[in-house]
């Protein structure tokens with residue numbers, strides 16, 4: 001791999017190390033590309049959640065400050081889980097902030113958000129996008145014969161769904177009556 005950006009596109013002939021794992025190289029390279037894309041999105045989502053944790057203001061400050069920190073802790077675990085699945089498959093985990101910044105599919109965070117509900121809405125929208133992408137790749141990973149990565153994506157999407165509920169519960173108070 002050279003250092004130029006073209007050669008570092010994710011999912012294009014991923015660098016792999018020799019391994020005796022019983023998954024074919026072609027499938028491993030493809031799933032490594034998928035995992036590295038999720039790694040970039042997850043690092044981005046983590047930094048956005050911490051940004052909200054640090055900057056939220058208003059009457060609900062303390063509980064949102066704590067909630068966002070708890071969610072960020074869970075997202076940080078996904079970062080490690082995804083990166084280590086890449087390396088278990090013989091891949092090279094593309095885990096720097098600069099790579100995440102370049103390839104993340106998440107919409108930029110609204111840097112003028114201040115009060116609690118602005119941050120809740122901004123995070124909910126990005127967790128929804130992220131959860132949809134991860135869920136979409138459960139089947140893709142299983143089709144490639146990698147049920148372990150499919151399981152990993154299933155676990156993450158279930159956790160994201162729960163944290164999306166924790167966020168959206170703040171927006172649903174006047175609905176359903």
Ligand SMILES: [Fe+2]
Nearest residue numbers: 053054065069
């Ligand atoms: Fe903190």
